[in-house]
Amino acid sequence: MNDKAKRVKYLRALEKAANRFALALKKEDFSDSIFASSIEQNLKLLNKCEPVYLDSTYSKELENFVNLCCFSQLDRFELISKFNTLEKIKKQNQYKKTKHKNQLYDNLFS
Incomplete structure (x- = not known):
């Protein structure tokens, strides 16, 4: 398997684990035993x-979040806030294309 395929496989596994952790943390009937079993499944x-080595900020934070969920003793609300900051980083990398870019330039020069 080449490096790119390994990287994609690792990132997908990290995202899947992070989403599972987030769902478990945000449940109304949260319990530590269910979260511990979630940790085992994700590990x-x-x-x-x-x-593999990750170089983008989002992927590094994703890896850090998964490691925090698995190996740290942070409480539920701290982990939820870490996930929310992770989602902010993810959304920052997405951008919207301006629909009528040419009209913007027409208004400036007329």
């Missing part, structure tokens, strides 16, 4: 793929 998923 099995992550152990299947080989970790």
Whole structure:
């Protein structure tokens, strides 16, 4: 398997784990035992793929969030806020195309 395929597989596994953690954290009937079983399932998923070097800010923060969920003793609300900042970073990288770009220039020069 080449490097790009390994990277994509690792990123998909990280995103899947992060989304599972977020769903477990945001449930109304949150319990530590259910979250612990979620950690075990996600660790099995992550152990299947080989970790690779990540260079973008989003992917680094994604990896940090998953590691925090798995290996730290932060409480539920701190983890939710970390996930929310992760989502902010993800949305910053997306952009909207201006629909009528030519009209903008026409208004400036007329």
